[in-house]
Amino acid sequence: MTHKDIAAALNELAAICHAEARQRGFWDKERNFGETLMLIVTELAEACEAARHRNPPSEYLDGVGEVEEELADALIRLMDWCGGMGIKIGDVVFAKLAYNRTRERMHGKAF
Numbered sequence: 001m002t003h004k005d006i007a008a009a010l011n012e013l014a015a016i017c018h019a020e021a022r023q024r025g026f027w028d029k030e031r032n033f034g035e036t037l038m039l040i041v042t043e044l045a046e047a048c049e050a051a052r053h054r055n056p057p058s059e060y061l062d063g064v065g066e067v068e069e070e071l072a073d074a075l076i077r078l079m080d081w082c083g084g085m086g087i088k089i090g091d092v093v094f095a096k097l098a099y100n101r102t103r104e105r106m107h108g109k110a111f
Helices: 003-023 033-052 066-085 088-102
Strands: none
Touching: 003 066, 003 088, 033 066, 066 088
8 A cells, every 4th residue: 555545545534534523413513623622632631541540441342442442532533623624634644754754863852
């Protein structure tokens, strides 16, 4: 699979996540950018909390831990936002990876 194929697949995933969110009513009114970002952060915080509890099994998905489930939720929310805003996230990811290759180790920071 080429970078172009992967970028296209990510863009398609964003469209799918957005369509699902629209069907579930999440776009019935105008979305607030800050609130949407915090909902993504909340899913990441839930993944952290699950890790603190040694990643118990998901209550909803067989063979999956809560950490993985919450990371999936964060990705779904992020992809939904990108789809809704018309952001071609797959293209942007590969452009950013290419730029980051030009930067110094750890981008010149301690962590």
